Amino acid sequence: MQSDQRPSCRLCGASGLVSVVDLGASPPCESFLAEPELAAPELTLPLHVRLCTKCFLVQLPPLLDPVETFTEYAYFSSFSNSWLKHAETFVTTAVDRLGLTGSAFVVEVASNDGYLLRNVVERGLRCLGIEPSVNVGQAAREAGVPTLTAFLDPDTGAAVRREHGPADLVVANNVYAHIPDILGFTRGLRELVADDGWLSIEVQHLLTLVESTQYDTIYHEHFQYYTVATARRALETAGLAVVDVEKLPTHGGSIRLWARPEAVAGEASERMRAILAEEKAAGLHDSSGYEDFAARVENVRLDLLEFLVRARRRGETVVGYGAPGKGNTLLNHCGIRPDLLPYTVDRNPYKHGRYTPGTRIPIFAPERIAADRPDYVLVLPWNLRAELCAQLGYVADWGGRLVFPIPRLEIVTPDGEVD
Incomplete structure (x- = not known):
């Protein structure tokens, strides 16, 4: 892998990232064209994945502004039957695992069209979606899911906490890779979650992406690609500790990270330690696992x-x-x-x-x-x-x-x- 001195790591700030794969240039993946646009020029951007050799975060440079990408969005979660079932199962198990009662407060970040929180509403629990896309957020409200149209940052997290109180459970499914400002977004998560609360994050697992050559999940909206080790490092920047990890079949192989504020986190689970060992054996805690x-x-x-x-x-x-x-x-x-x-x-x-x-x-x-x-x-x-x-x-x-x-x-x- 060749060194590139220009980019710097968005997590640790180190320079000299190395190339993992260069996919050439392509348009933003959700920029579907209407027929009149076929006669116009089309924006294309480099799609070159790099690895930080200090903290080992795999990443793309932030060439897209999320405000432009997500204000009007083409993806609606509710069109996948299997994804709806996945969300329903998660809510059922999370309610049981955490003992959430009618007084609990659940927040989902990047809540899309309410596909997940509608299950929370049905259980009579208080909830709020935070969704930046105007069109899909409106669909959620029409489905009876309270939804704030906003991007999460520390200010938004603090404002939600002041108005609604701290969240017993914060859910962030398939959004943690979509954020170029990892540090600010992670502080926003910490603002939302109660001091004795829980954070659940689902994200594609870099281990399966690499092992199964799932390179089509590399696109400009995905600014970084996580192992458990790099996700843990990112969350630690805001005082959050990963205590458990589940493997999921979604998106070709994902992980669900369970995190808590450090003061109440306790020991990490055995299955988390096992997955970290798998990553290390695959060479993903250094650069060797990316060479072919x-x-x-x-x-x-x-x-x-x-x-x-x-x-x-x-x-x-x-x-x-x-x-x-x-x-x-x-x-x-x-x-x-x-x-x-x-x-x-x-x-x-x-x-x-x-x-x-x-x-x-x-x-x-x-x-x-x-x-x-x-x-x-x-x-x-x-x-x-x-x-x-x-x-x-x-x-x-x-x-x-x-x-x-x-x-x-x-x-x-x-x-x-x-x-």
Whole structure:
């Protein structure tokens, strides 16, 4: 890995970060294009992941302003059935684990469209969502979930605490990677949580990202990528201590960090110590675990391109399923455009009639697949494999196949059998 003297680490301030993988340049992954925008220039930004060799935080430079990205947002959590079930299960287990009663107060940061807090509302607990995106926050309010439109920083956290009191539980699911100001955001979390309260953070685990070459989850909205060790270092900057970690299957492999104010934290759990040992053995507590990552990324790219070119030469049709942000990293890095993938579909009506950023592939409603009966369906949200195999079972009616590009290219029947 080559040293780069220009960037500095946003966690510890060290300079001389080293390259992990350079994915070239691509547009912001959620900047879906309306048809009139196709004639206009399009912003692209470098997508070059680096490693701090002092604190070992893996990170992208902060090229995007979250205010521009998240004020109007294309992602609505409630369009994934498995994600709704995941949120419901979390609330049930958290209420039991922490003994939350009717007087408890729960805050979720980056609460999206209320997909999680609606379960808190149903249990009669007091709650508040903090969501920066105006459009999805409004959807949450319409669903009966109290929601503040704001970005979390120390001032926002202090203001919420003054108005509503400290939170017994603060939830921050899939947001801790989206924050360029780690230190300020973490202080905001500490302002929210009660002195004897709990913080739960879910974030993709860098261990699975590296081991399974899940490089499509690298995009400009993800400013950093966490091991348990680096997440612990980040939280310690605001007096929060990680005491337990759970492994989760979400997003191809995530972790749920349970943290508390240091004064009440106590000893770390055995499973946290076990996961830290796994990370160390994989070389993620130094630089050795990243040395072949770029080569494995290139293999994923070549395998997918070879499949698409071969299908085109044979006159076979391949269309996409899903238009997730991660899919746009994959499509742009591979240079896949409508000649190889004429369209993709998505359940989110917000994206219908729009085009993928950079690659400009049109997005339609899912019904288009049954109408066209393609030979192959390339599944871009590969992490929802079980859910989408069930949803796409009808593809078997005409002998169609599903294609999963990551962690390695697999062609399967809709019942999940590998060809």
